Amino acid sequence: MSKPSLLILPGDGIGPEVMAEVERIIDWFGEKRGLEFDVTRDLVGGAAYDVHGTPLTDETMARAQEVDAVLLGAVGGPKYDSLPFELKPERGLLRLRKEMDLYANLRPAQCFDALADFSSLKREVVAGLDIMIVRELTSGIYFGEPRGIFREGNERVGINTQRYTESEIARVARSAFELARRRSGKVCSMEKANVMESGVLWREVVQEVHDAEYPDVELSHMYADAGAMQLVRWPKQFDVIVTDNLFGDLLSDAAAMLTGSLGMLPSASLGAPMENGRPKALYEPVHGSAPDIAGQGKANPCACILSFAMALRYSFDQGAEADRLERAVEKVLADGVRTADLIQAEGASPVSTSQMGDAILAAL
Amino acid sequence: MSKPSLLILPGDGIGPEVMAEVERIIDWFGEKRGLEFDVTRDLVGGAAYDVHGTPLTDETMARAQEVDAVLLGAVGGPKYDSLPFELKPERGLLRLRKEMDLYANLRPAQCFDALADFSSLKREVVAGLDIMIVRELTSGIYFGEPRGIFREGNERVGINTQRYTESEIARVARSAFELARRRSGKVCSMEKANVMESGVLWREVVQEVHDAEYPDVELSHMYADAGAMQLVRWPKQFDVIVTDNLFGDLLSDAAAMLTGSLGMLPSASLGAPMENGRPKALYEPVHGSAPDIAGQGKANPCACILSFAMALRYSFDQGAEADRLERAVEKVLADGVRTADLIQAEGASPVSTSQMGDAILAAL
Ligand SMILES: CC(C)[C@H](C(=O)O)[C@@H](O)C(=O)O
Ligand SMILES: CC(C)[C@H](C(=O)O)[C@@H](O)C(=O)O
Numbered sequence: 001m002s003k004p005s006l007l008i009l010p011g012d013g014i015g016p017e018v019m020a021e022v023e024r025i026i027d028w029f030g031e032k033r034g035l036e037f038d039v040t041r042d043l044v045g046g047a048a049y050d051v052h053g054t055p056l057t058d059e060t061m062a063r064a065q066e067v068d069a070v071l072l073g074a075v076g077g078p079k080y081d082s083l084p085f086e087l088k089p090e091r092g093l094l095r096l097r098k099e100m101d102l103y104a105n106l107r108p109a110q111c112f113d114a115l116a117d118f119s120s121l122k123r124e125v126v127a128g129l130d131i132m133i134v135r136e137l138t139s140g141i142y143f144g145e146p147r148g149i150f151r152e153g154n155e156r157v158g159i160n161t162q163r164y165t166e167s168e169i170a171r172v173a174r175s176a177f178e179l180a181r182r183r184s185g186k187v188c189s190m191e192k193a194n195v196m197e198s199g200v201l202w203r204e205v206v207q208e209v210h211d212a213e214y215p216d217v218e219l220s221h222m223y224a225d226a227g228a229m230q231l232v233r234w235p236k237q238f239d240v241i242v243t244d245n246l247f248g249d250l251l252s253d254a255a256a257m258l259t260g261s262l263g264m265l266p267s268a269s270l271g272a273p274m275e276n277g278r279p280k281a282l283y284e285p286v287h288g289s290a291p292d293i294a295g296q297g298k299a300n301p302c303a304c305i306l307s308f309a310m311a312l313r314y315s316f317d318q319g320a321e322a323d324r325l326e327r328a329v330e331k332v333l334a335d336g337v338r339t340a341d342l343i344q345a346e347g348a349s350p351v352s353t354s355q356m357g358d359a360i361l362a363a364l
Numbered sequence: 365m366s367k368p369s370l371l372i373l374p375g376d377g378i379g380p381e382v383m384a385e386v387e388r389i390i391d392w393f394g395e396k397r398g399l400e401f402d403v404t405r406d407l408v409g410g411a412a413y414d415v416h417g418t419p420l421t422d423e424t425m426a427r428a429q430e431v432d433a434v435l436l437g438a439v440g441g442p443k444y445d446s447l448p449f450e451l452k453p454e455r456g457l458l459r460l461r462k463e464m465d466l467y468a469n470l471r472p473a474q475c476f477d478a479l480a481d482f483s484s485l486k487r488e489v490v491a492g493l494d495i496m497i498v499r500e501l502t503s504g505i506y507f508g509e510p511r512g513i514f515r516e517g518n519e520r521v522g523i524n525t526q527r528y529t530e531s532e533i534a535r536v537a538r539s540a541f542e543l544a545r546r547r548s549g550k551v552c553s554m555e556k557a558n559v560m561e562s563g564v565l566w567r568e569v570v571q572e573v574h575d576a577e578y579p580d581v582e583l584s585h586m587y588a589d590a591g592a593m594q595l596v597r598w599p600k601q602f603d604v605i606v607t608d609n610l611f612g613d614l615l616s617d618a619a620a621m622l623t624g625s626l627g628m629l630p631s632a633s634l635g636a637p638m639e640n641g642r643p644k645a646l647y648e649p650v651h652g653s654a655p656d657i658a659g660q661g662k663a664n665p666c667a668c669i670l671s672f673a674m675a676l677r678y679s680f681d682q683g684a685e686a687d688r689l690e691r692a693v694e695k696v697l698a699d700g701v702r703t704a705d706l707i708q709a710e711g712a713s714p715v716s717t718s719q720m721g722d723a724i725l726a727a728l
Contacts (some may be wrong), residue, residue, distance in 0.1 A: 013569075017636070075521075076498055076558070085561060085564060088558060090558045090559065094559070095706065099710060120485050120486060120487065120489045120596060120597055120598065121484050121485050121596075122484060122486055125484045137719060141505075141526060141560060142559055142560075144523075147560075147561055148561050149561050149564065151563050152529070155529050155530040155531060156529070156530045156564075156565055156569075157527060157528065157529045157530070158526075158528045158560075158561050158562030158563070158565030158566065159508075159525065159526065159527050159528070159561065159562060160525075160526040160561060161523065161524075161525055161526070161562045162505060162522075162523065162524040162525070162526065163521060164521065164522045164567045165516070165520070165521045165524070166519045166520045166521070167519060167521050185660060192610070194440070194454045195454065195458070195506055195613075196505060196510050196522075196524045197449065197511055197513050197522050197523065197524060198522030198523060198524045199521055200449060200513065200522065201513050201521075201522030201524070202522065205520075205656070222615055223612045224613075225614050225617040227616040228592070228615075228617050228621075229617045229618060229620065229621040229626070230621075231408075231618075231623040232596065232618055232622060233484055234484065246556070246610075247614070249556070249559075249588075249589045249591045250588055250589050250611070250614055251614075252594075253589040253590070253592050253593045254592040254593060254595075254618060256593065257592075257594075257596040257597050258595040263412070264595070276441050288590075294624050314458045332652075348717075
């Protein structure tokens, strides 16, 4: 059997630094656990623009369609702020999501015990927190037409369109219900059905899919503004949350920040199964490119490493190996190893990106 | 000179209970401070639907256009959940906002010293917090066309349109800059210019208005998802935040919840100046209709009372009287008077809605 294939796209800012540590972990799994991957590397975002004048070449796009999984670091940076909309680093990432049709974005917001005090929230509010946000990722206002900046009389007008079809809603709802069955059996769906018709349809379709296919799962609905509030007030009331692309963007970031350790949070973006039965998949840390600390060896590689753990679980059916990697990260944290982002007290001294990688390899 | 006019719309759920306390405060200002108002009362939301079959009659709408200020309680409730979209209680409120053209929604997120421990966030993160969110309230995806649920082939499709003109952005930006001049001189504008063209235009216009008219104000820009994160991480970095209707809905609710005391937070929705120089204005508490506790005398009237304080300040140029009322509320809190929503420890006994009103009147 041929080795499963991985496309690695380190991207911009701290992307390359954290990805270098992931590559060491991948090598370890090849050498020590007989899990070998066929790895190729390419450019995305500003890094691709610098070389090719586009944030994603057609060749890279084609390669992403072929491989079993894509690992992405981060895209963006102030250097590219003044580029026209279509050339911005983010467009590379959005093209990958759209053309690979990665409709289900899984964003765990998990609070690591060793880091609970690091949250801006009280320990009792976040200790043990373990939420899974399922964000629709290929439709909604991110991709709807018409869009653009137009002239109307004397004025410019900015337009974007939120557009959801029944089947787009139904398939991501199914992803959420499936996950809930393997977790607490509880899903909360969020929209603004009191204000937006697309939210009315969202609520109806989620309810229909539930009633017809997942009556065993407990389903509730919440307006997204109330959801933002409740996430801050008492996040442990939630298990799986399913929501649209734009609400998911804000809510998953707020949820991530509750845990206090953004540098720890991975994500998976999954599409429909390919011929080999594996879902199309892209894995990336939730944190961004952090240009302010890029190139200094300060970045925390854990989120990117845990994204590879998600790849082991969701793409390669290696749940036990994923557990192994996650436990190694937890052990290192419990031992007090900390990159700069995980340090509160003055005086404590942080480890570098590669020292964190060393520690995780040692724990493995 | 004729008395300034107030239209009182208690609405649904706890609306009537909290508004009854506001009316006592209004009477006090008439008797003791010579500030008399010409008060009329009417129905909005579910309460209007129950009587008239519509969440806002044309007569009420016309009256709202005439008066110097509208005070609103809250709208909505599960009883009305199955009504068609156009008859939902929320449509009454949205029609008021739109037809009165109340484009600047001021939502202070202020943490009362006596209540800082009540937040789910650590005391040091929220004590002394005082943010002003300026939310655009009459445009964007709340009102853009086309909108609706349509049939396309075999499927339903839900559509809403985000649409912002240059002048809509410019006028709310001015509101934010004006406020900043009277506060810390700092504005942060939030959008998703990395993903939405309407966000690109938003950012450009806010910057242009700044450069041309308010170069003395310090302006920064942030993506709305990062904004949601930063509000959770370290809210005191912000003073005035300006953002669009939908982002403002989520971000102001999250910010409100940071303070831990939703029952304390007022809001003002302001439009252009009328002939008499006063802005069109509607004042309402940030909390909703709370149907679960309605009619039990448990609701906290402070948010609605503080909304009247905002009316004194922004509509009637009575800043000193507004201060007086706000100080009375602070004193009552400092004295330990608490409605049920402000009590954490078991055993402590809450006061009722009207007892809270009594205490504030006594403090005045
Ligand atoms: C980088 C940006 C395009 C992206 C988004 O808005 O989806 C990011 O915020 C995310 O959440 O993955
Ligand atoms: C009640 C509802 C229509 C309203 C909104 O979405 O604007 C509310 O959430 C608010 O923030 O005032």
